[in-house]
Amino acid sequence: MSEPLILDGAATAKAIRAEVAARATKLKEAHGITPGLAAVLAGDNPAxxxxxxxxxxxxxxxxxxxxxxxxxxxxxxxEVLACIHQLNADPNVHGILVQHxxxxxxxxxxxxxTVDPAKDVDGIGRASLGDLVLGHPSFVSCTPQGMMTLLKRYGIDxxxxxxxxxxxxxxxGKPMAIALLNANATVTICHSKTQNLAELTRQADILVAAVGRPELITGEMLKPGAVVLDAGYNRVEGRGHDVGDCHFESCAAVASAITPVPGGVGPMTIATLLEQTVAAAERSVGK
Amino acid sequence: MSEPLILDGAATAKAIRAEVAARATKLKEAHGITPGLAAVLAGDNPAxxxxxxxxxxxxxxxxxxxxxxxxxxxxxxxEVLACIHQLNADPNVHGILVQHxxxxxxxxxxxxxTVDPAKDVDGIGRASLGDLVLGHPSFVSCTPQGMMTLLKRYGIDxxxxxxxxxxxxxxxGKPMAIALLNANATVTICHSKTQNLAELTRQADILVAAVGRPELITGEMLKPGAVVLDAGYNRVEGRGHDVGDCHFESCAAVASAITPVPGGVGPMTIATLLEQTVAAAERSVGK
Structure with missing residues (x-):
């Protein structure tokens, strides 16, 4: 096999962040609106x-x-609900992120x-998930949406x-599966109860690993030419950086395109959050 | 192959309707509540x-x-929204069905x-769909929920x-796929853009046909011993009754269990609607 295309999430995220900054400038100049993102945090979860x-x-x-x-x-x-209601009503806040x-x-x-669906830029409220199932425009959970953006920007339909x-x-996994279905893929969802995982992964034209098990997927589990999106970031003792759900070297030898870890799916998450926040601010114009 | 188990939706629906009647009687006696279901209809769509x-x-x-x-x-x-708001507020109405x-x-x-999710017994509002994705208790669209009930009552896990x-x-299709996923199945969703449909159907331990194409699925597309749920009901000229999405005779020769058309999935829809309405009324107690 020739070398696979590396789906460079770091570079793509950088481009998106620059686009977001330009859109924010335009909103400010045209409408006097500065996009605002509120984070709601309780406790001290280090992550x-x-x-x-x-x-x-x-x-x-x-x-x-x-x-x-x-x-x-x-x-x-x-207290927390009162804060959410206040943020829902605040015209300076266009996106609300509840840390969980x-x-x-x-x-x-x-x-x-309780988060207003119009401000649910993290895409995990029930209304946003329902809109995703319905195929209506909606904010989608940032990591899956980031993966969909990567596919789009690399011309992979x-x-x-x-x-x-x-x-x-x-x-x-769930929102990614629904987003891929909405994009007209045939979709199979596997999980811990799946039998014969390798039989299924070998059928994948596009494989999405989002399971949190280091290097679960190896090259011999792939169809030659598969596109591999690795959303895993696992701490493994003795390794210098986070390890994906895919064994990179063996997968890269078989895949036609693959995301590295780090620098693949990871950087797309916050870039997508920013993108959805500026989109929410744009939609607020004239409301 | 021996004869397949016939998943008798007509008999199962009858049993459910009797259970619903008993639950309604109990609600009346214990709490003075009569379950109420409101249908909202616009235009004169004959179906x-x-x-x-x-x-x-x-x-x-x-x-x-x-x-x-x-x-x-x-x-x-x-006018229609005002009606929905009134029904949301009406304590005698426990379920709201918007005909579409x-x-x-x-x-x-x-x-x-706009339908209050607590009254969305038809399960197609965005909040209900979002709750289904989240795996939270929710009302599910009646035909898929009816199929899940059929599986359960016939002991098929x-x-x-x-x-x-x-x-x-x-x-x-979408809510059925999510419900099966929530029940720990590995799930593949196929549709009009799917390539090599038969390759996928031959892998199915449980096949759900919900596509509206008469007799699309034939026996040679099934894995021997598959459980077949046929949600199709297609009018075909010259045939005495509705025709399913599966070719019954050839599928029945291969399947371990199968729903007939008519009398399989069809009767489960209204039975499920009644069941979800009485459940909504039960949940309203004390509110």
Whole structure:
């Protein structure tokens, strides 16, 4: 096999962030609107704190105002809901990101369902998920939407292809499967209860690994020429960087196109969050 | 092969309707509540008129009060929305069924999204669909939920099985695929853009045909021992009754279990609607 096309998420995300900054400038000049993204955080989950900090920096570079609402681990449901209602009503806030998991004692489902769908730029509220099933315009969970954008920007059309998605989480596998279906792929969703995983992955024209198991997918599990999207980022002792769900070397030897880890799917998540925030701000014009 | 098990939807639906009637009686005796189902109809789509009439009779037998709100084809969006709001607020109405398709000129999506999710016994509002994706308790579109009930009552557990769903409509294929995924099946969704359909159907432990093409699926497209659920009901000239999406004789020769048409999936739809209405009434107790 010749070398596969490397789907460069870092470069694509950089281009998207520049586009977002240009759109933010245009909104400011034409309508006096500065896009605003509010993060709601409760407790001190280190991954959430890191993500919010990355988001803050990325917003600043893209001309998006960051708002942060940080609650202690002992926050009450009423306090958090009151904050969401206030953000829903705030015209300076166009996107609302609720960091999850929230501490036990909070009803995360109710909190997520309270976010105005027009501001649900993280795409994980029930209305956004329902709109995705309906095929209506909606904000989609940022990592799957980022993968769809990668496919699009590299000219890979899922229509008529067999896409196999491994993993069925609500933020990754399920919305990715529905988005691929909406893009006219034939879609198979595999998970921990799947028998004969390799038989299914070998049928994939497009393989999406979103399962959180380091190097689960190896080259011999792929169809030659497959497009491989690896949403895994697993900490593995003794390895210098995060490890994907795919064994890169053996998969790259078989695939026609593949995302590296890091620098593949990962950077697309925040870029997509920014893109959906500026889109929400654009849609707010004239409302 | 021995004769397949016939999944008798007519008998199962009859049993469910009797259970619903018993639950309605209990609600009346214990809480003074009579379950109520409101149908909202606009225009004179003959299929909708027929369905509403069947529903009215079935409700009467099951101890459920029917309400009908019939608008002309020239109804305005405001009129229909006002009706939905009134039904949402009406404590005597536990389920709301919006007949679709609605006439052009009405924004059906907005109307469906306005139905209180707690009363969306038809399961096609965006909140209900989102809850289905989330794996939360929700009302599911009645035909797919009826098929899931058939599987359950015949002791067929989808967990670990490969289910292949043909068709991706919002009322049939998509919610069926998600429901099967939630029940731990590996799920493949096929549709008009699918290449090599037979290669995929031959992998199905459970095959769901929901595509509206008479006798598209023949026995040689099945894996021996497959469970076949046929949601098709196609009018075919010269045939005495509706014809399924599966060629019954050849499929029955290969399948381990199969739904006939008629008398299979069809009767489960209204039975499920009644079941979800009485469930909504039960959940309203104490609210």
């Amino acid at each position: 959430s704190v890191t993500y919010v900090s990355m988001k803050r920096k990325a917003c600043a570079k893209a001309g998006i105002t960051s708002f942060e609402h940080v609650f202690g681990a002992d926050a009450t449901q009423e 998991p929230m501490p036990k004692g909070l009803d995360e489902d109710e909190i997520l369902a 899922p229509a008529g292809k067999h896409a196999v998605v491994i993993g069925r989480s609500v933020i990754l | 909708s008129v027929t369905y509403v009439s069947m529903k009215r009779k079935a409700c009467a037998k099951a101890g459920i009060t029917s309400f009908e709100h019939v608008f002309g084809a020239d109804a305005t969006q405001e 398709p609605m006439p052009k000129g009405l924004d059906e999506d907005e109307i469906l999204a 989808p967990a670990g099985k490969h289910a292949v769903v043909i068709g991706r409509s919002v009322i049939l």
